[in-house]
Amino acid sequence: MSKHIGELPRDVLRLLRERAGELGLQAADEQGLIEAVLQHDLRVPEPLEQECRWHYDANLDGLRRGDVVEADHILYALTAATPLDALRAHAERRLHELMAGRAEFAELARSESNCPSGRLGGNLGQLGRDQCVPEFWAELLAHGAAGLLPRLVRTRFGLHIVRVQRFEPGSVPPFEAVREDIAGRLRERSLLRALRLYAEDLRRQVAA
Secondary structure (H helix, E strand, O other), rough: OOHOOOOOOOHHHHHHHHHHHHHOOOOOOOOHHHHHHHHOOOOOOOOHHHHHHHHHHHHHHHOOOOOOEEEEEEEEEEEOOOOOHHHHHHHHHHEEEOOOOOOOOOHHHHHHOOOOOHOOOOOOEEEEHHHOOOOHHHHHHHHOEEEEEOOEEEEEEEEEEEEEEEEEEEOOOHHHHHHHHHHHHHHHHHHHHHHHHHHHHHHHHOOO
């Protein structure tokens, strides 16, 4: 709970200090004092076993580990000076040329990619979940095989033409192996929701 105290607005912190006075609580420092108030007032339920299993079943792709992906890309960076429609039209023309065999991927990457990997023909090497932005990784997993992706990939960096060189799917660990991690995530989610509701309730009480 301590790590979220610094995220609370100042007016809520002030109300929590006043609440500590009402309860007659004491602590060595302000953070300890506010922690004591929250522990007294908040009741965050433990996630039920069924909730953990529902989360597991609904997030199998996110829980999968050990995927091996090697990929190349051509990045068309989106900037304030570049109209998105024009950039997309150009990138789609290049993608269609590649799909029709009228262009060579490495040459196109070297001449047009806005990523340093362009010097290597677009090669990104072996990738993992932590080495990609989520939207890029999601497209790699959705494609799930070697080959040129038949659509552009949009990320915060721009538009990508992507070619998967190698794809070896990982495996999902058994529920028992990740049960505690899942419970921790659900507990954290419940805590944040309880903190927001508690802060709103304090404000309502003062405004009444």
